[in-house]
Amino acid sequence: MAKRPPEPPWDEARLKAESLALGFSAARICRVDEAWAAADHLADFVAKGYFGQMQWMEDTLYRRQHPTHMWAEARSALVLALNYGPQHNPLPLLERRQEGVISVYAQNADYHDVMKKRLKQIARGYAQSTGHDVKVFVDTAPLMEKPLAHKAGIGWQGKHTNVVSREFGSWLFLGVMLTAAKLTPDEPEVDHCGSCRKCLDICPTKAFVNPYELDARRCISYLTIEHKGAIDRALRPLMGNRIYGCDDCLAICPWNKFAQTAQESAFHPRPELKGALLADLSDLDEAGFREVFRGSPVKRIGRERFIRNVLIAIGNSAEPGLIPAAERHLSDGAASIRLSAVWAIAQLDQAYAHTLKARHYEGEADSAVREEWDLI
Incomplete structure (x- = not known):
């Protein structure tokens, strides 16, 4: 051998x-x-x-x-x-x-x-x-x-x-x-x-x-x-x-x-x-976020930061059709998400943001989010 x-x-x-x-x-x-x-x-x-x-x-x-x-x-x-x-x-x-x-x-x-x-x-x-x-x-x-x-x-x-x-x-x-x-x-x-x-x-x-x-x-x-x-x-x-x-x-x-x-x-x-659509990404709940980004570096930032980023992108989209995707987050449990939703809607339709302010402002407990409403 x-x-x-x-x-x-x-x-x-x-x-x-x-x-x-x-x-x-x-x-x-x-x-x-x-x-x-x-x-x-x-x-x-x-x-x-x-x-x-x-x-x-x-x-x-x-x-x-x-x-x-x-x-x-x-x-x-x-x-x-x-x-x-x-x-x-x-x-x-x-x-x-x-x-x-x-x-x-x-x-x-x-x-x-x-x-x-x-x-x-x-x-x-x-x-x-x-x-x-x-x-x-x-x-x-x-x-x-x-x-x-x-x-x-x-x-x-x-x-x-x-x-x-x-x-x-x-x-x-x-x-x-x-x-x-x-x-x-x-x-x-x-x-x-x-x-x-x-x-x-x-x-x-x-x-x-x-x-x-x-x-x-x-x-x-x-x-x-x-x-x-x-x-x-x-x-x-x-x-x-x-x-x-x-x-x-x-x-x-x-x-x-x-x-x-x-x-x-x-x-x-x-x-x-x-190239995922912002409207679809904005719909992700905690379980959905973890599923979509399983094995990806994106998962490490967590849903809160991710949805915050998506909402800012919606605000920059110049597409009023995305307002409902942002509006759903005005009652989110995370203040940074609510704040970003307020900003996004105001960027897309200032008048409609004023209408929403009348519904959400008084019930908002976070001072930073209230300040965001005040800027509309």
Whole structure:
């Protein structure tokens, strides 16, 4: 019987080969036991209050500033990227005002689940064969994956603060395996943005204070996903029909001309999550919301924030036929939903909003909702 050839060693080449074989789009290595400018950039972001309600960013600032602050033994990182490029440019969907636009990355499976399973498989094989300690991360711990991707040569952090790749444009998910081993690093990528500022200029809410500097408090992705409660009145009209996330700054990037459609079927849009009618989405009760968004990142924000977003989109639709969809929520148990319903109806028909005020104002116990009625 022929002898089985010996397994190749788990060196840098095998780490990358195994990663690509599992479906990752890119795999590169960097050292993490060196100083980097990302620490100061994050401290400045927090000091200026740009994190909004994301209090954990301030609470975990020290740990976030450097990988070794979180794990002192860390010496190297395997940085993995997974392409989620859409089949079509998502920007034209913003003109279909009776439909709700969900960010490309959230139109099917939760990428955390898809990536972490594969990343753990790589880490397990490496740790068992080499004896080196490892830890894996997919955007769920205080680790700055984007600067690591830049340092490893996956891409560079563009002016929109997201990673841009010459192969995949702005459509990459990132995962990291930290290890105590001292691996040979790859060359970092250089910034290829040049004088382009398309990602900055397209932002509906002008959330970019400067190139490479984002005030999350004005970002539609933050507002629709992280922000709890009512959204500032000045920002609501700028949100259009975006009900979960915002792809504008990603989709406009000129490097997307080299982008590839995602090969991973879990990132192909589910029909019910792409171009769903606002009228149908507004009807979702708690059980319906959980059913429609089972396995999707959207489920994590909960029904209250989601329906709030849908109502703002209804208010921006210029379609009076959607008033009944908003009116049904004037008696919702969540104040932020009632408030958003008041605003949406007033946007579509001021006179009818006055009529409804006479029916609902006196029975409204929440001061913020009453203030919204007062503005009609």
